[in-house]
Amino acid sequence: MSKILEINNLYIDFHLDNGVVQAVRNVNLELEQGETLAIVGESGSGKSVLTKAITKLLPPKIAKIKNGSVNFDGKDLVKLSNSELQNIRGKEISMIFQDPMTALNPTMKIGKQITELLKIHKGKSFTEAKKEAIKTLNSVGVPNAEKRFNYYPHQFSGGQRQRIVIAMALLLDPKIIIADEPTTALDVSVQAKILKLFKELQKDFNTSIIFITHDLGVVANVADKVAVMYAGEIVEYGTVEEIFYNPKHPYTWGLLGSMPHLETDKSVKLASIPGSPPDLMFPPKGDAFARRSNYAMEIDFESAPPTYQFSPTHYTKSWLYHEATPDFVIPDIVKELNKEFKGDLNIKPVLLDQGGELNV
Template sequence: MDKVLDVKNLHVSFDTHAGEVKAVRGVDFHLMKGETLAIVGESGSGKSVTTKTLMRLIPNPPGRIKEGQMLFEGKDLVKLSEKEMEKIRGKEISMIFQDPMTSLNPTMTIGKQVMEPLIKHQNMSKDAARKRAVELLSLVGLPNPEERVKQYPHQFSGGQRQRVVIAIALACNPKILIADEPTTALDVTIQAQILELMKDLQKKIDTSIIFITHDLGVVANVADRVAVMYGGQIVETGTVDEIFYDPRHPYTWGLLSSMPSLEASEEIELYAIPGSPPDLLNPPKGDAFALRSEYALKIDFEKEPPIYQVSDTHFVKSWLLHPEAPAVEPPAMVQQQKRPMPSNYDKPVLFEEAR
């Protein structure tokens, strides 16, 4: 597969009255053609800032890209002018936002809103755009699309509005679709329908998807690869199987342990990660997760860990993978995964433990 997107050493900051908030700090990831990459993490970890930066939707000021590259088909999106980005935004790269009601204009019919990108980016006539809008509404599973194009957002349910937003995002057959927690505002039954719809549409139009979520249950159903984000950095990347069955970063362990499981024994209580995400106005020295981790080593408070390669697709930013790190066992909830968890923590204990 070919790379459709390659993000290298991305730094994004916001200048506030209190000082510089370093929201994204040296993020690297890539997206292959036709794959779904899920970016997961708590609120405040930098997921949405990263993806809005890809669309160049971060207001400047106060936001700014300090450093890095965002290579899309050989073009660095960081260096493009706003006029050049307007030709890409909505056509080559589209985005589905969290709340469908605030994504739609309440004063415009659904038909006009679906037609807008077709007229702007595809130079379609109004008649051709209306015909295509009906086809798109049918594609996303809305009944009676010929009638529904004449209606307004308030005449649709939450799940139906999200289908409309997906139709708008897919109108120009984008090469990348960014979905920023698209099911958060929906109930569980409708969530499942929307996720199934996105998987089906991806196969039909062969687009690549970046899926932003804090729900690991969603990840298991939609993603090919997962990037775990914390404190403005990506701390672990791997295939879905690697993240679920062979996680190596303590933060990933925490996220997995906090997931309810029908298979967990009654003796194991649901885990909650202690503390709060770091203040990125003054990012912590060393490993950003150290203050919340029971597995923290002395070096975690002194020096930022490098990225260790576990396999061709699995990368972890943690001192626990250093050859001299102590052997540690993942939490019980993580070890209850369906497959045995391989471990290479068989090196001598030379690092001084913090606690």
């Protein structure tokens, strides 16, 4: 697969009346052609800010990209003007949001909203646009698309509205679709159908997808790669198999431990991560997760952890893998997950960036 998007050393600040929020800090990510990358983390971890920065959809008066680049199709999107980005938004990179009603005009019939897109961006006649719109609506499973072409958004169910938004995202043949919590507001059965639809679209159109979610169950169903985000940073990255069956960061352990499974006994209490994410107006010194971690050492409160790589696709930021770190007890949940892992559990991590002296 070829690389379609590359984010390098990205920092994003929000300048508010009472101070500066360091919302995204030193993020590096890649997206391959035809790949689904899930970005997962608690609310406030920076997921949506990161992805909105790709096409500069952040509020311009308060949001500033302090450093870094977003390379797409030979261009650094950070350096492009709004007028230059208009040719990329929607046409090359499409967004799908959590609430489809925010993307649909409630006073305009669905058919008109869709055909306007095709007339403006592809120069289609109304007849051509209607034919293509109905075909796309059918492809995403909107029932009786031809008849309901003249319905208003409120005449569709939540799941059907989300399918319409997905259809609108596909109409211009984008290279990347960014889906921001697109199934959160849907019930479980509708959610499953939408997730299945995303997998089919990826296969049929070879579209690259960035899927933002806080639900690891969703990740397991759609993702090829996973980026775990905490306090504005990517703390772990890997294939979906590596993240689910061989997680390395204590935050990832916490997320997996708090996720219910079908076989979970009703009497078993799910794990929870103590505390809450830090205030990024005053980012903590050292490892941002240290104050919530049972594995924190003295060094975690003093120095940012280095990055360790476990495979060509798997790395994490943690002092736990420093050669001088004492042996630690791996959580039971990780031991259980490891039983199903097909990779090499004993691979020695490679230090990617240098940290300080370890003091435990």
